[in-house]
Amino acid sequence: MKMKSNMITQAVSGVVSAAAGLILGAGCATAQPSGNPLPSWNDGPAKQAIVDFVKTTTTKGSPKFVPPAERIATFDQDGTLWVEHPAYSQLMYCLDRVPAVVAAKPELKEVEPFKTVMSGDREAIAKLTLPELEKIAVVTLTGMTAEQFQAEVKQWLAKAKDPRWKRPYTQLTYQPMQEVLRYLRANSYKTYIVTGGGQDFVRVYSEQTYSIPPEQVVGTALGTTYGYDKEGKPILTKEPKLLLNDDNAGKPEGIHLMIGRRPHAAFGNSTGDQQMLEYTKAGDGARLAMLVFHDDAKREYAYGPAQGLPDTKVGTFPQALYDKAQKEG
């Protein structure tokens, strides 16, 4: 989009002051900010595009008025609402869970990739391959009941801290994007997270962190199996069966499955969000599709490879996407 480079420096300005943004976020989810609805955004075309979009879709009599029931806005999470570098927080969770899994299943202690994770050798861990990480995901994300998993994630979030910022992961959200969430909600938009991350994982903290309830989180979803525990109590057990791979083309497919309406606004930051943004823009009337581009290495991280920034496996923003965004406004 044309205003992307403006949006960038604004959208990544939230890390250092993110805690303040979060506290506000939890308390003022429905408050209509008087005067400036996006205080941490610089004046410029990105901010103006959001304000214009909200005005044109919520002013009665506007030719592009959208009835409140149809006001759906979707947000990618990793790299759009919170920090995704140097690694996805959910991956940190999976790695941190390995000792507990190995304690319960000692036979895994000498088996790769668990042996490497247990060694604590950071360099070796950073080199784990995707199939190895998938093995770790399966043992740390499945096999327990849905409620046990929720309790484990909650416990981890209360203790774990990002190594660079020394803060809980749920405080590493982007204040400008928290402002967009609140601004849209204050104008009767229903805000959804549409993430490649695990749906069950994000649902544990979405309400406290973003004022987004679990039922408005669409993510990569594994199946559960209904059954009964020893006392005959109904339980849902998490299974290693992929129901929805909510990334790339999976994002619009997930939106159709879980929401059933096309969003009027969508926000992302990488190739994984491209189809969601295309799908959003292809609807009738006013549609807003925005990309966050990370170019502030001091207050956050800078990565592309667009515009000569360092390449990355996490949240890739290639030059082609940059050019497409420029071209399509």
Place this chain on the structure above:
Amino acid sequence: MKMKSNMITQAVSGVVSAAAGLILGAGCATAQPSGNPLPSWNDGPAKQAIVDFVKTTTTKGSPKFVPPAERIATFDQDGTLWVEHPAYSQLMYCLDRVPAVVAAKPELKEVEPFKTVMSGDREAIAKLTLPELEKIAVVTLTGMTAEQFQAEVKQWLAKAKDPRWKRPYTQLTYQPMQEVLRYLRANSYKTYIVTGGGQDFVRVYSEQTYSIPPEQVVGTALGTTYGYDKEGKPILTKEPKLLLNDDNAGKPEGIHLMIGRRPHAAFGNSTGDQQMLEYTKAGDGARLAMLVFHDDAKREYAYGPAQGLPDTKVGTFPQALYDKAQKEG
């Protein structure tokens, strides 16, 4: 449940006056009825259980108070919110679509089961087997874009009429259950449909018929594939790939996938709802689980086979379920 037989005669009293209920339903979705919130219910233990449940979960300071964000109520559709006899309305849709499909694909004309459907021989059509009905479902529910499907269903609903009642299917809803939906919503409950029927099908009319928006409809779901049409416009094509079989154990699994919270109240009418009701009741605090039992052949249909009523393939309510409900209150 103990009050089931009371609930029965009340819950099925809505067919004849359903149109009035519907008109009210569309206009008064959030209105708090003063005085009697369930006017078409007879006074008795079933009505009392609903009123007590709402009071105890919404009165501040009550030991069983439920915060508004957690107020989730789920409703089966076929046989709980609208008539399911003599056949599911969606099956009627699929059969009615066959001529259009055959016109587009003339090679199907001489192939079974399409030949039988095209013959118009009602007796032969009624004898179609499940695999044959599945073949009909595949060609009438998949292959088109999500938007084309919505348009086709909308068009059918506007014209099709139930042969016995000579009314559009969306008017054959149970007024007492419409009142429960409104009463719960007036008390900040989010009402969901959790149906074995097709999610995409029910979403077309749920808002107008029940004041339940598409994103609050959980149903049997087929996958879609994201792609582009000839002009390069993004489209979602409906595929014959089952993502969620939202019946029996699939109902609590679907609730976990699509809502992510355990309901506080659930309503059903057959064995297909048993697991949803068990799962709901297994939660902490106040939980309401109710079954509608159909025993009024005059104003609707009477079927069991519980309590000596005729057996049925559509919405079976066996004696064992009746006894379990009696035993567990």
